[in-house]
Amino acid sequence: MTVNIPRLIRNTGLLAVAGMLVLITQKVGLGMPILDAVPGMIIIIGVADIALVIRDLFPKSIFPAFGWVTILGFLFSMPYNPLSVKFMEYTDKVNFMAITTPLLAFAGLSVGNKIDELKKMSWKIILISIIVFITIFFACALIAETVLRLRGDI
Secondary structure, eight states: OOOOHHHHHHHHHHHHHHHHHHHHHHHHHHOOOHHHHHHHHHHHHHHHHHHHHHHHHOTTOOOOHHHHHHHHHHHHHOTTSTTHHHHHHHHTTSOHHHHHHHHHHHHHHHHHTTHHHHHHHTTHHHHHHHHHHHHHHHHHHHHHHHHHHHHTOO
16 A cells, blocks of 8 residues: 555656647637646646555555546535635636647547457446446536535526
């Protein structure tokens, strides 16, 4: 249960490269100033690094680092968190759609490397995908419903 420092440093470097791609994409596609979004990107990379450390500390957990990033982002952005105002102020300057471009590229590369394993699953992968999509849809709807009710919007 230790943190793999060399891997963390390598992953931070990869996150920094991806962050630069996001900022360039944001500048080219949306005309948004790069320097305004740098603090937000540093925060996002920091949250991702924290998630990687958590994953290293709990190696037997089946919960992926991406899940930890989601939970941490949720906790940092909650209105009751004293850090949320600054967290949101800086991260709002990083466009979500600009982040999805390299994220989807990396996801595609990771799936491409496991194409032989996917072939072995044959028709089962379709069934699993449908179950996952339906579950995620209803989970998101339930979360949205709960938050909207708590806020008094519905």
